[in-house]
Amino acid sequence: MSEISMVVNGRSVSATVEDRTLLVHFLREHLGLTGTHVGCDTSQCGACVVHLDGKAVKSCSMLAAQASGSEVTTIEGLADGADLHPVQAAFREHHGLQCGFCTPGMIMAASDMIRRHPDGLDEKTVRAELEGNICRCTGYHNIVKAVLAASKSMAKGKGGKAKKAA
C-alpha cells in the first residue's frame, strides 16, 4: 500500500491505496470522479485523458502512486464554476459528441492541443493530434469542427489571433 496525495481539480486529496491502483481507478473509485472513462486496455482510446501538471496524459497508463505530488485536472474540473470551458461549449454547439463516452477524454485532449498550439490549428493538425483518442460515434467530423472553433474562440479570448485557423 502507498500513501499518496495530490491536488485534484484544485482540491488536496490523500489516500492509502494498493500500489497497483491506476490513476484512473483512483479518480473514479476513490474520489468518485467518474467522468474519466476506461475504453481500452492498451493505452490507445484516450477516454481516460486527464491533465497532469497541465499536460494531457492517459490516466489508465500510470499508477496513482506515480501521480502523487502532482496536480490533476479531470473533466469535472475543467469548467469555471457554472461557465463551461470554451472546448466544452464548442463540443456542444458543433455536436462533437453522441454517446458521450469518449467525450471527456476528447475534451481534455482538445484543450491540451489548443494550449500547445497558441498560434491556431488547422484541420490536418487537429486530425493528426487526435491520434490518441478514439470515437466510434461521430466519425470525428464534428469533433474536428468543435476543436477548430474552440481554438479560434480561445485565441480571440486572449486577444490574440488564430493565424493558422482554417
Place this chain on the structure above:
Amino acid sequence: MAMEGIGARVARKEDKRFITGSGSYVDDMVVPGMKHSAFVRSPHAHADIKKIDTKAAEKMPGVIAVLTGKQLKSDGIGNLICGWMVHSKDGSPMNMGAWSPLAVDRARYVGDAVAIVVAETKGQARDAAEAVEVAYKEKKSVTDAVAALKKGAPQLHPEAAGNLIYDWEIGEAAAVDKAIASAAHVTTMRIVNNRLVPNAMEPRAALGHYDRAEDHHTLWTTSQNPHVARVVMSAFYNVAPENKLRVIAPDVGGGFGSKIFIYPEEIVCLWASRRTGVPVKWVADRTESFMCDAHGRDHVSEVQLAFDQNNRMTALKVDTVANFGAYMSLFSSAVPTYLYATLLSGQYAIPQIHCNVRAVYTNTAPVDAYRGAGRPEATYVVERVVETAARELGVSPAELRRRNFITSFPHQTPVIMNYDAGDYAASLDAAMKAADYAGFEKRRDKAKKAGKLRGIGMSCYIEACGIAPSSAVGSLGAGVGLWESAEVRVNMAGTIEVLTGSHSHGQGHETTFAQLVSQRLGLPLDQISIVHGDTDKVQMGMGTYGSRSGAVGMSAIAKALDKVEVKAKKLAAHLMEADEGDIVIENGELKVAGTDKTVPWSQLALAAYAAHNLPEGMEPGLKEGAFYDPTNFTFPAGCYICEVEVDPETGRTEIVQFVAADDFGNIINPMIVEGQVHGGLAQGIGQAMLEGTHYDAESGQLITASYMDYCMPRADDLPSFQVSTSNTPCPGNPLGIKGCGEAGAIGSPPAVMNAITDAIGDNDLTMPATPQKVWAALKAATRH
C-alpha cells in the same frame, strides 16, 4: 417556438452532462455492499471441459464465491436463445444448439465463459479467476464458415449436423436460372463481407442486485433495449419473473447493435447476486469485448447478375454462407435472411432474384446485428456487382444504375419488400454534382503526374428501417412484435414528461423527441423531459436498433400527443365556452381561433388535475399512452460517392473526398441527422479500409483482440464529409420519417471499394483494403 421544433438545429439537451463528466454509465454505478467479478474464460476455441476445480480460487484474498455452470443449471437458469425462428427451404426449423450462460461440458470459442469469481475488488476477482483450474480436453476447431460446411469439419453442436443451422432461400430459383441462361451478359463475382467487431467505446457492463427483503432483482446493464432484456430474462432464462425484475439501461456509451442482445454476463451477475447475497458488478475490458461481444457481417457470397442486350438487369442470383459463430445470438437468424436477402433488389427493377443462405456454426464469437445488419451485406453485394458489370459492359457506372432505377412507387420487389417512396435519380444527381463527378478525369490526370493513382466509386443504396409491422414479422418467425410505446405525462403545472420505449445511446432522443413535443404544443424544450431506459418508469418498449426510434418510437409519441391534444382541446373548449373544433394550440397556449380568448398551457394542465370544472364525464388528469405499430418498413435511400488517391509505393489509400446524398424523409434535427451519417460513414469506411477480424485458422485464437491489431478508424484516417439530404416523405408513418442511423454504414463500403478498385484496376480486392493488400494487388498487376 418554431426555433426549437421540427427541423431546428437545436443543440442537444443531454450534452450538458456528457461534456462535464456527469454522465452515468453502468460502470459509474455504486450500490451499497457492491462487489466485483471476473469471468473465467476458455482459452481454447474448442474443448471439452473435464473438470473445474475452484478450491484454490476460493481461498484467495477477498473472494466471496466462485460459481460454475453446474450450479447455474441446478438453480434452473435457462439457455440463451435466438428469438427469431427461420425455417430451412425443406420446411425444417433452424437447428439451434444449446448455449448455457456458463459453459458446462464444452467450450466452443475463445472467451466462452466457464465460471464467475465474485470478490471484494476487481483485482482480487481477476487474481482468483486465474487460480480456477479448468481441465480442458482440446478439440479441433474451425473458424471459417465455408470450411465448417465441409465434410470432416469439427462439429460444434449435436443439434446441427454438418454445422448447418439452416439452408434457406427466397425467390424463384428456376426462373432466375432461366434468365441467367438466356442473358446477353452475366457478371459473376465472389464477394466477401468481412467480419467486424462493433467496438462501442463503452465496454459492456452489468450490475446485478438481488434485494432479499423485497425478493426483487435489479439489473443495470449496457442495453439498447432494457424491456426486451427483461422479458427474455424472465420468459426464457428463468432469472426472475418480470414483476420481480427491473432492468435499467442508464447512459449507454454506444451500441451499434452489439448491445441489443442478452449476453451471458448480465444473466450470471444477476444470478450470482441472488446466490451470494451481494450486488455483483462486471465490466468488460476491451479484450473481453473483442472476444465476447457479438461480431458483425462475415458473409461469403457467389453472385451472378444478368443483363439483356439493352443493359437492363434481368436476374440476380446470390448464394451466401453466413458465419454465425459458436452460438445463435438473439437476432442472429434474421440478419442474413429477412434483413439481407430482402434488400437484394437495391434501387433497381430486377424482375427475378433468388438468394440461398446457409447459416453456419464456427468456433468464433457469436455473430449478430451490427449497424445496418444484413443491409450493408446486401448493398455490398448489389453495388459491387453493378459497378463491376458497368466495367465489363464498358458503360458509365452512373448510367447503368440510372437505366435500371425503380422510378414508380409503390414498387413490389421479387424479395418481399414493397418500396413506398423514393427518388433515386435525385440522390444520384445531387451526389454527382457535389462530387464534381464530371471533373474527375482531370483530377485523375493531375494525380497521375504526382505519382498517385486516383479512383472514384459510387454506391446507390437502399435500406429498410423500422422493421415492421408486427403481424408481418410474426409471420416471418419473429418472437416479438416490433411496435413502440410512449406515454405523454403532462404534469400539474404544465411541464411534460415523455416516457418512451426507445433507448438513446448516442442518438440524441432527449432532444429530438422533445422537439416533436415542442412543435406540437409550443412549449420550450426545457419544459419537456424524455424518460427512457428503465423498466420501472417506462411500461413497455422494444428499444432502439434498426433506425427505428424516429419512425416508430416518435410515431408512438405523436399518437400519444394526439390523444393529449384531443383531451386538452376538449377541456379548453369547456373552460372558454367555445367549440372544440375552434381550439388551436400555439406557443404554449390554447386559443379559440379568430378570437383573443386563450388559456395558457400551464393553466389548462392545472385545471385538468384540479378537476374543479371538467366537462361532463371527463376523467381528471392529462396523461395519455399509445402503442404504434407501423404498416410497413421505411426505405431510406441515397447515393454515396468516394474519391481516393492511392500511393502506389506503399499501397496507402487516402480518401480525398466523400459525398453522401441521402433521402431520410422528414428530418427533426438536421444537426443530429448529419452526425448519424458521419458516424455511419466512419464505420463503413472502417470496414472497407481498416477493420479486419482475424482468427488463427489452426488454433482458433482471436488475433485481433485489441486496438493494437484491430484497426479502429482514427481522425486522420478520415476526411471531412460532404453530406446533404433530399426528402421524399415516408407515407408509412405520421411523421414522414424514414430513419438515418444506419445509412452511412450501409452505403459507404461499396463506394470506397469501387473507388479503390477503380484506382488500381484490380477488381478482386477484398475488404479491408489495407495498404498491404492494395500494394500486393498493384504488384500482382504489374507482374502480368
Place this chain on the structure above:
Amino acid sequence: MYSTTYHRPTTVADAVKLRKKAEDGQFVSGGMTLIPAMKTRLAAPSDLVDLRHVGELKGIKVSGKTVTIGAATTHAEVAESAKLRKVCPAICDLAAHIGDPHVRHMGTIGGSLANNDPSADYPAAMLALGATIVTDKRELAADKFFKGLFETALKDDEIVTAVTFTVPAKCGYAKFPNPASRYAMTGVFVAKTKDGVRAAVTGAGEDGVFRAREVEAALAKKFDASALEGVSVPSKDLMSDIHASAEYRANLVVVMAKRAVAAANAG
C-alpha cells in the same frame, strides 16, 4: 495487474539500490509500455522503481555538434526543444510522431531505448546516428547496445542515464505506421556522417532494429532518393504478420529510406 511495490528514488544511486533489493524489480520511466503490459498481466514486476523524479536524468544539452539527451527526457520535450531543432530537426520530428500527444508527455527516450521494442522509433535513430548510450556504469555504442527483440546490453540493475551523439551532416526519418497500433510497421532513419552513410530500420526486422546495408551502399554513392531506385532489400529476416508480410516490409524499407533521404536533404 498483479500486485507490485512502487518506489520513487531521487538519485540514480538510490534507484540502483532499490532495484538490487527487489526480488524481481523493474525500472519504470514514462511507463507507456510497461504499465499497459502490467495491466494485461504480461509483465509482473515485484517492484517498480520510478525514474521520473531523478533530476540527473533530465535535460537536453547541445554543445557544438554534440547532443546529449537525458534519459528521462520526454518525447514531447525532445519534440519541442528549440536548441535541438536548430541542430538536428530530424530527431525532434521523430519524437513528435511517437505514439500520441498524451504518450509523448510521459514516455521518455531512456525508457524507449531500454525497452528496445522492435517497432520503436528511437532505436533506429540511435543506431543510424552511431549514438552512444550512457548508463550509470559505462558507455555503450548503439551498435553494441541493441541485442534483439526487447533485448539490450543493459544489466538488470543498470540504468540508461543519457544518449549522446554527434550531429551528422544530414539525417532524416520516415516511418510507415501500423494502421492499428500506429507503431512503426517500418521506419528508416538515414544519416550522412563523416564516417559514411548509416541507415537503420525499425519495425521490420525479426531481431529488432538493424542496419540496411543495401540502402547504405546505394546512398554512399549518392545521398539522394534517386540512388535507391531499383534497390531492394532481402525479405528473409523481416517480420511477417497480419498487417504486413516480409515482402511488403522489404518494399517499405526502400520506400521509407527514399522518403527519409528526401527529408534529410530538405532539412
